[in-house]
Amino acid sequence: MQKIIVCIKRVVDYNVRVRVKPDGSGVMLDGVKMSVNPFDEIALEEALRIKEKAGNIEVVAVSIGVAETQQQLRTALAMGADRAILVQTDAPVEPLTAAHVFLALAKKENPDIIFLGKQAIDDDANQTGQMLAALWERPQGTYASKVEITGDKAAITREIDAGLETIEVDLPAVITVDLRLNEPRYVKLPDIMKAKKKPLDVTSLDALGVSAGQYLKTVKTEPPAQRQKGVLVKDVAELVGVLKKKGLI
């Protein structure tokens, strides 16, 4: 094992309550705090733990997006990634385009593992890792809650609807991570200073030979239907009475 790539997305911070623009053209993003997609932080943490255990592994953080995405890559470098690559573009990037970009980087870098979060908390697509694995013609281990590397194989425990499934894959492979894989470390100030000196290369879709295809057109964006606030009951007897009357129990 020599190299791990971790794919990182710049998204609206987890704590921001997203609101829809009144004209339905999208969500309000002006002045909103942006962060590393939380699932991608878990992906990076796992790569760093593998590196710390095995040593002599290079961890490369990669991202696609606007120039400001460098901030999120600096965070990744401060957490412990060795270097970073930004594929800079102002165009919206759909999952299939992202998968093609990561494929181009995989062919250049030849990593043993590519880690991603299982989904990004903005578009909630849950596609990029699986698409990348298909294009790269390599195994996928999605929704990982445990990853064990032995030689050129990985045993991956996956959180599925029925419980926990374990699969074994040959490396190189794509692994997408779930919430309970680990708890990402906090970044310390000296690490932030050190991260400023680490290499961050900026490249483009053109340089990688990928076009920003538009596959799905977003016609409009609306707020979700709201549930009406209901009634409070005073005790258990009244609760049971209400539910029986509604025929629910």
Add this chain to the structure above:
Amino acid sequence: MHKVLIIGEHDGKALNPATAKCVTCAKSIPDAEIIIALFGADTAAVASQAAAVTGVKTVLRVDRPENEHPLAAIFAPQVAALAADYSHIFGPSTSFGKDLMPRVAALLGVAQVSDLMAVESAYRFRRPIYAGNAIVTVEADASRKLVATVRVASFQAAAGGGGAAVESKSVDAALPTHTRYLGTKSGSTDRPDLQTARRVISGGRALGSAENFKLLYSLADKLGAAVGASRAAVDAGYAPNEMQVGQTGKIISPEIYIAVGISGAIQHLTGIKDARTIVAINKDSEAPIFEVADVGLVGDLFQIVPEFERLVSG
């Protein structure tokens, strides 16, 4: 005419009800012919269940030993090969479908519509983004194949009683050997399946321990309900991961959802907002769960739940 291929989900014995929900979704595509494909080692039993779903024209059985376990890397090339004859390829938005369908889409060189919640036309759909805080309407190119995962909480299961034809189908696709199934661990239970149960009781961090979750199991058994848990309760080890309800767990639409000691984080509410009636039991009257609950009771769950059980037993 549109030809919709639905990838059926099953465990070798039973057809997952998510499949019949995908059929309902497919029925709302104008002028649709609906075919279910089943991949497995022996899908005979499951095929007869799938054939009974009304609205289905044909059930295709793709049986081969490599299909014994639902590995996306094994299924995807077969689905992609089968897709040649279809305009739409649907799978459920379950861990099975979410794992498989994007791999199929990439092999076909097309995008995927994730968590399809409403059909506006054959190529225009609605889906949630930002954990359900916004709903987008998206349009796909009608000249290309449309791959989607169907948000099963948005659709009722199509009724039984149908009589679709069942055919065996051999698919010519080279299968990789780089991915191997080792096993699945699940807490076996006699309670109804969480994803399809009509009644669900869920517990949050306020339960305080795995031991205290027994209060909920006991009440659930009286009510014939499934038991779920909030992410906080699962993270704390009070309940296994397959019980998690919410954005990153299961998204459910029972007739009644009883939230016990759950404050109602946005990611939890995303998983339950299609429930017909939400009941909240919480000691904090300011908890956000009360904003969406149809019926709320403020109080100590350790007194309320046993009393609830006594009253429904009597």
